[in-house]
Amino acid sequence: xxxxxxxxxxxxxxxxxxxxxxxxxxxxxxxxxxxxxxxxxxxxxxxxxxxxxxxxxxxxxxxxxxxxxxxxxxxxxxxxxxxxxxxxxxxxxxxxxxxxxxxxxxxxxxxxxxxxxxxxxxxxxxxxxxxxxxxxxxxxxxxxxxxxxxxxxxxxxxxxxxxxxxxxxxxxxxxxxxxxxxxxxxxxxxxxxxxxxxxxxxxxxxxxxxxxxxxxxxxxxxxxxxxxxxxxxxxxxxxxxxxxxxxxxxxxxxxxxxxxxxxxxxxxxxxxxxxxxxxxxxxxxxxxxxxxxxx
Numbered sequence: 141x142x143x144x145x146x147x148x149x150x151x152x153x154x155x156x157x158x159x160x161x162x163x164x165x166x167x168x169x170x171x172x173x174x175x176x177x178x179x180x181x182x183x184x185x186x187x188x189x190x191x192x193x194x195x196x197x198x199x200x201x202x203x204x205x206x207x208x209x210x211x212x213x214x215x216x217x218x219x220x221x222x223x224x225x226x227x228x229x230x231x232x233x234x235x236x237x238x239x240x241x242x243x244x245x246x247x248x249x250x251x252x253x254x255x256x257x258x259x260x261x262x263x264x265x266x267x268x269x270x271x272x273x274x275x276x277x278x279x280x281x282x283x284x285x286x287x288x289x290x291x292x293x294x295x296x297x298x299x300x301x302x303x304x305x306x307x308x309x310x311x312x313x314x315x316x317x318x319x320x321x322x323x324x325x326x327x328x329x330x331x332x333x334x335x336x337x338x339x340x341x342x343x344x345x346x347x348x349x350x351x352x353x354x355x356x357x358x359x360x361x362x363x364x365x366x367x368x369x370x371x372x373x374x375x376x377x378x379x380x381x382x383x384x385x386x387x388x389x390x391x392x393x394x395x396x397x398x399x400x401x402x403x404x405x406x407x408x409x410x411x412x413x414x415x416x417x418x419x420x421x422x423x424x425x426x427x428x429x430x431x432x433x434x435x
Contacts, residue, residue, distance in 0.1 A: 163226055169337025172224055173330045176217045177351040180325055183209045203309045210321040221329040225336055239328040240396060240410035249411040253395050257416045261423045319417040326352045326389065327396045328410050341397050349389025353382045384425065392416060 187193045187205050196202035218239065227238060236242065258265060275297075305311040330351060334344045357378070392413035399408035 163338070164224060164333070164336050166337045166339065168224070169333045169339070172220065172333055173348075173351050174354075176213075176220070176325055176329060177354040179216070180210070180213045180321075180355050181357070183213045200309045203313055207313070207317045210317055214321040214324045217325045217329045221333055225332055238332055239324070240399075240408050241328070242409055242411075245399075245409065246411065249399060249409040250415050253412045253416045254419055257391075257419050260426055264423055264426055314421040315418050319414055319421065322352070322355070323392070323410060323414045323417055326355070327392060327413050331393065331396055345390055345393045345397065348393045349386045352389035353385045356381055356385050388417075388420060 184206050186209060188195060193205075196205060222235065222238075225238065227235065229235075305315075326348065330348055331344055334348060335341070339347065395412040395416055396408040396410070399412045
């Protein structure tokens with residue numbers, strides 16, 4: 141994706157680290173990734189099951205607890221993977237490069253993935269554009285056709301929407317906490333481990349999402365017990381979620397390995413899968429069918 145882009149560069153970067161530190165075995169890499177995935181889920185339930193804290197009094201406090209747990213899991217995963225990886229330098233710039241946290245080529249890491257991802261949402265974007273245009277016309281009619289009133293109404297609605305998102309704890313989960321922590325753990329930490337474990341780059345693209353899907357198995361318990369769905373319906377709902385996470389995980393892994401810059405860096409650009417993750421969370425599932433409504 142970036143010149144000189146090649147998925148093989150990630151493999152050469154891993155080989156360079158192996159030459160400096162001896163590398164790691166495939167079994168150790170898989171075990172570490174499995175432990176990270178399970179820990180990412182298990183720690184979410186630690187406040188009540190392990191720490192014996194009282195149940196949260198509101199949905200907001202419940203989500204804040206989970207934010208803290210996800211942050212702790214991400215930091216510990218970064219530390220553990222750094223201890224396992226044969227890292228040749230502990231300088232901050234080198235460590236951040238290993239995890240794909242870089243500032244170079246930032247606009248390519250944002251524009252290219254969003255443009256590519258938006259192709260999957262072409263139908264949804266068209267429908268949203270039509271709805272936005274209809275809303276804009278309605279605002280203009282409410283403002284008696286005056287351009288200044290129309291612009292003011294649209295601006296007020298936009299500002300109100302921004303404040304609504306900023307004060308919504310679910311929005312913070314979907315657009316900030318979940319994408320950042322999941323990409324740190326399941327891309328930045330796991331993919332360098334699997335590369336140094338000797339797995340081929342394109343094998344990792346399809347293998348790494350398995351760990352990503354494991355982190356969503358807890359949704360079955362929540363859907364089945366808390367939402368009182370039948371076993372069949374809960375299985376269908378969670379099955380669809382797992383299938384979607386596997387597909388997206390493969391796509392995010394592809395973005396990660398395709399943004400490798402040189403052989404000194406094991407991983408790619410973390411911003412690429414991160415912005416794609418946020419964009420997909422914002423758009424939701426792609427619209428595959430829309431009934432005619434007289435257009």
